[in-house]
Amino acid sequence: MTSEPTPDLEGILAALDPEQRAVAASPRGPMCVLAGAGTGKTRAITHRIAYAVASGVFAPTQVLAVTFTARAAGEMRTRLRSLGVEGVQSRTFHAAALRQLHYFWPQAIGGGAPQVQAHKAPLVAEALGRLRIDVDRTMIRDVAAEIEWAKVSMLTAESYPTAARAARREPPGMDPTAMAKVIDAYETGKGERGVIDFEDVLLLTVGILEDRDDIAAAVRRQYRSFVVDEFQDVSALQQRLLDAWVGDRDDLCVVGDPNQTIYSFTGATDRFLLDFPQRYPGTTTVELVRNYRSTPQILAVANRIMTGPLVRNRRAVRLVAQGGSGPVPTIKEFPDDAAEADGVAAAIRTLLDSGVPAAAIAVLMRTNAQTEAVEAALADASVPYLVRGGERFFSRAEVRQSIVLLRGAVRSDDGALPLPELVAGVLSSAGWTAEAPSVRGAARERWESLAALISLATDTAADRPEARLADFVADLEERAAAQHAPAAAGVTLASLHAAKGLEWDHVFLIGCTEGLLPISFADTPEAVDEERRLLYVGVTRARRSLSLSYALGRPGSRGGRRMSRFLFGLGDAVDAPEASAPTGPSPRRRKRRSGVRTPMCAICRAPLDTAAARTLGRCADCPSSADPELVEALRSWRSERAGRDKVPAYVVLTDVTLMALAERLPGSDDDLLEIPGIAERKVESYGAEILEVLGRHAD
Numbered sequence: 134m135t136s137e138p139t140p141d142l143e144g145i146l147a148a149l150d151p152e153q154r155a156v157a158a159s160p161r162g163p164m165c166v167l168a169g170a171g172t173g174k175t176r177a178i179t180h181r182i183a184y185a186v187a188s189g190v191f192a193p194t195q196v197l198a199v200t201f202t203a204r205a206a207g208e209m210r211t212r213l214r215s216l217g218v219e220g221v222q223s224r225t226f227h228a229a230a231l232r233q234l235h236y237f238w239p240q241a242i243g244g245g246a247p248q249v250q251a252h253k254a255p256l257v258a259e260a261l262g263r264l265r266i267d268v269d270r271t272m273i274r275d276v277a278a279e280i281e282w283a284k285v286s287m288l289t290a291e292s293y294p295t296a297a298r299a300a301r302r303e304p305p306g307m308d309p310t311a312m313a314k315v316i317d318a319y320e321t322g323k324g325e326r327g328v329i330d331f332e333d334v335l336l337l338t339v340g341i342l343e344d345r346d347d348i349a350a351a352v353r354r355q356y357r358s359f360v361v362d363e364f365q366d367v368s369a370l371q372q373r374l375l376d377a378w379v380g381d382r383d384d385l386c387v388v389g390d391p392n393q394t395i396y397s398f399t400g401a402t403d404r405f406l407l408d409f410p411q412r413y414p415g416t417t418t419v420e421l422v423r424n425y426r427s428t429p430q431i432l433a434v435a436n437r438i439m440t441g442p443l444v445r446n447r448r449a450v451r452l453v454a455q456g457g458s459g460p461v462p463t464i465k466e467f468p469d470d471a472a473e474a475d476g477v478a479a480a481i482r483t484l485l486d487s488g489v490p491a492a493a494i495a496v497l498m499r500t501n502a503q504t505e506a507v508e509a510a511l512a513d514a515s516v517p518y519l520v521r522g523g524e525r526f527f528s529r530a531e532v533r534q535s536i537v538l539l540r541g542a543v544r545s546d547d548g549a550l551p552l553p554e555l556v557a558g559v560l561s562s563a564g565w566t567a568e569a570p571s572v573r574g575a576a577r578e579r580w581e582s583l584a585a586l587i588s589l590a591t592d593t594a595a596d597r598p599e600a601r602l603a604d605f606v607a608d609l610e611e612r613a614a615a616q617h618a619p620a621a622a623g624v625t626l627a628s629l630h631a632a633k634g635l636e637w638d639h640v641f642l643i644g645c646t647e648g649l650l651p652i653s654f655a656d657t658p659e660a661v662d663e664e665r666r667l668l669y670v671g672v673t674r675a676r677r678s679l680s681l682s683y684a685l686g687r688p689g690s691r692g693g694r695r696m697s698r699f700l701f702g703l704g705d706a707v708d709a710p711e712a713s714a715p716t717g718p719s720p721r722r723r724k725r726r727s728g729v730r731t732p733m734c735a736i737c738r739a740p741l742d743t744a745a746a747r748t749l750g751r752c753a754d755c756p757s758s759a760d761p762e763l764v765e766a767l768r769s770w771r772s773e774r775a776g777r778d779k780v781p782a783y784v785v786l787t788d789v790t791l792m793a794l795a796e797r798l799p800g801s802d803d804d805l806l807e808i809p810g811i812a813e814r815k816v817e818s819y820g821a822e823i824l825e826v827l828g829r830h831a832d
């Protein structure tokens with residue numbers, strides 16, 4: 134009779150730093166891990182799970198690891214597999230809840246679980262139609278997001294208005310009472326169709342677990358240990374589901390970073406992370422501060438952004454670099470958006486010509502609307518790029534076809550050829566060649582998709598030399614189910630929100646101006662704090678080099694924008710030349726300041742601490758200089774235009790913006806853009822008509 138081999142527990146811990154080791158070597162009891170960006174949190178928690186399994190504390194099937202994205206869940210499964218651990222459930226909150234809902238629905242409710250509506254848009258459009266509200270696609274998306282916020286905050290149509298006003302929510306194109314009617318109509322439409330949405334999956338699972346003690350007991354017998362990643366992004370509803378899973382036990386490890394709380398608009402909050410030790414007495418708190426991703430120069434910028442004089446008190450993790458030195462990050466100023474895009478494209482072209490792969494470069498920005506100028510500049514410079522958030526990788530026709538071809542070739546794999554060579558041979562029949570096509574567009578995108586599959590086969594062979602084609606196909610099918618796409622060969626364009634959890638060697642962070650960072654509608658200290666954390670997330674995506682930039686205006690304008698307040702006070706941590714764009718219009722120069730002054734009322738000189746006051750440039754109680762006849766003329770025009778567009782009047786212009794027009798008397802498109810609340814889209818839509826009304830009054 135042979136005995137079981139002794140687990141190599143020390144081997145599991147050997148490659149960890151002291152803080153990671155503290156996480157992994159204590160698999161029992163409550164633990165709160167404050168993990169800074171790039172500090173190896175996934176490594177720490179996967180080794181913690183492996184240590185718990187190897188030491189016999191928990192069986193693999195007794196562990197539930199919860200992540201926020203399917204990509205992260207797939208990454209965790211891959212790492213656990215490389216540690217020899219199979220059977221751990223690594224899922225998103227929604228995937229884990231949906232699995233339980235389908236399993237327990239016949240027992241709790243009877244029959245089969247209702248179908249999950251993949252997209253809210255049709256139901257939202259139907260609800261708005263019932264209320265005779267004419268909307269466009271953008272408003273449908275925004276209304277759907279507001280419904281999601283209400284549901285993860287566990288609000289009903291009746292409780293929504295009060296909670297929305299308390300949270301200072303601004304429903305798209307309507308007041309909170311009207312939004313409550315939309316929510317009610319949306320829920321009615323769902324009921325009539327007999328479908329549920331993704332938030333209902335969590336709500337219904339919570340309801341079953343809280344109402345049925347026997348079902349809750351069954352779940353708790355199954356799962357004895359819990360790990361939750363990105364815990365700073367948990368909503369009240371997700372926390373309630375987690376409480377139902379855990380019950381009165383405390384084998385729970387949560388991992389998060391307060392500095393990366395950037396989804397409060399969706400209902401996420403870091404209070405569950407920060408209050409965790411109070412909820413679970415005896416919690417072991419570990420801080421991961423050793424950053425293995427970025428150079429000391431990049432981390433100097435990141436640390437100063439989060440610890441500068443304008444930062445309100447928070448528990449900030451100060452990162453300590455573990456890697457080698459690199460270039461000092463730069464701040465570059467350009468006369469306009471087009472010049473900024475051209476400058477970034479030229480710098481990227483230089484990197485590519487020096488041998489840097491396109492997939493190692495990213496251009497990050499605050500809003501998706503900023504990609505247009507960059508896309509045009511990159512295309513002119515013959516730089517391949519991809520916009521993160523586009524068509525899903527595994528939904529592409531060439532990828533689906535490739536998986537079918539690889540599945541058909543499994544039987545012919547006799548082990549004679551290395552896995553990457555075999556995959557390349559199979560995909561050659563789908564159009565892959567060793568040389569990339571010189572043309573851009575669909576042909577290049579198709580080649581890059583196939584090249585990504587071959588690169589993935591190379592990685593698989595490196596991680597598991599014994600892997601055969603059948604193993605690779607199984608991995609692909611698992612990735613497809615989780616939408617865990619491989620990296621594609623192109624420069625990534627992404628919003629700061631979409632960049633969360635990713636990293637690149639070289640990062641260009643554009644649009645660092647007031648109005649974008651922080652965004653113009655960040656009108657509370659809490660909202661400005663979150664904008665600062667967004668910049669921090671963007672900065673910490675960079676491994677080797679970081680370039681920050683901003684433009685003084687849009688093409689053809691006379692400027693007027695200001696560098697983001699978040700970049701003041703960085704001192705010698707950045708290389709910030711006086712002018713980095715010698716061509717084009719001559720922008721007005723500003724003296725560099727170490728801080729940002731609070732705007733003051735033009736009349737009484739009191740600080741302007743609300744968005745409305747800053748728009749007007751004066752306190753609400755101070756007298757207005759506007760001509761009442763002009764105000765009335767602007768109101769009449771706004772009412773007529775709203776009628777033509779079939780939207781509420783305030784969608785055209787708010788009362789505050791209308792009053793600012795009457796007081797400032799702009800004479801051009803550039804003057805209009807300097808008024809908060811009037812962006813380029815509104816100038817394009819209404820600018821000529823507004824200037825005509827103002828011109829008639831002047832005459």
